[in-house]
Each structure stands twice: as C-alpha cells, then as structure tokens.
Amino acid sequence: MKKINKAMFAAGCFWGIEASFKKISGVQKITVGYSGGSKVQPSYQDVCTGNTGHAEVVLVEFDSETVSFKDLLKHFWNIHDPTSLNRQGPDTGTQYRSAIFYFDEEQKRLAQDSRDEAQKNLNSPIVTEITPASKFW
Secondary structure, eight states, rough: OOOEEEEEEEOOOOOHHHHHHTSSTEEEEEEEEEEEOSSSSOOOOHHHHTHHHHHEEEEEEETTTTTTTHHHHHHHSSSSSSTTTETTTTESSSSOOOOEESSHHHHHHHHHHHHHHHHTOOOOOOOEEEOOOOOHH
16 A cells, blocks of 8 residues: 655756656655745745745655655755755756755654765755745645
8 A cells, every 4th residue: 555755845946856756666746836935825926036935846745665755865965956055057046945845853854864964975065954844835
C-alpha cells in the first residue's frame, strides 16, 4: 500500500524544479505554486515584485515506500546552487531563493542533516532556508 507524503522545495524557477522532480520514481504528483510569504492568493505578477515574501515552490507528493524524503533532499541539493542568495541562473529575486519547507520535525531534522552533509562538498556557505511549511498557493 502506498504511503503518500508531502515535501516542499524552492530552488529557482518552479518549472525547472518540477521537470527535475518528475523524473524520480515514487513521485506521484507535483504542483507548482508559491509559499513562504504574507500575501493571500498571490499572483505571478504579485510575487515578481519581490514584495510578497513568497518563493516559487514545488509541492511534491511522493510514495515513501518507493522514494524517501532523504532521497528527495539529495536530489534537491544536486539540481541548484544552494550557495547563491536569491538567484538561480538568470533568475534573480527573493522568489527564486533556495528553501526547504518542512512539514514535521523529522523532515526538519533530515533537512538540516542533509544541509550539513552537502556543505562538506561546497566552498561557499549554503544559504538555503529551512523553515516550517506555510500556506501553499
């Protein structure tokens, strides 16, 4: 029986993140949207102003019997530059920041452990936020 869990990541433009996570066996559904900000029902135009506090995110629903949250974290660290503040490639602004939005204390611990492990392979400090999941729009 499938055990479906959720994970939420920000790592630049959500279309690229979505395409990357879709390739992982066990990922059941991905929804792109916004989270981490204060504006209710933000539009793309709202978020692009940089004034809402929202990040472009992917909400990943996954079968934890097939793929673990740790596996998703490993993939997350490999698909973007977690040392780049508010920028991924040509995309700049707080909406393109690197972030892991956790749903429970176990995800928080795993995210922090994976960050510490990823840092060992990088010359610059990781700037990825690890913060509680908030409303997903």
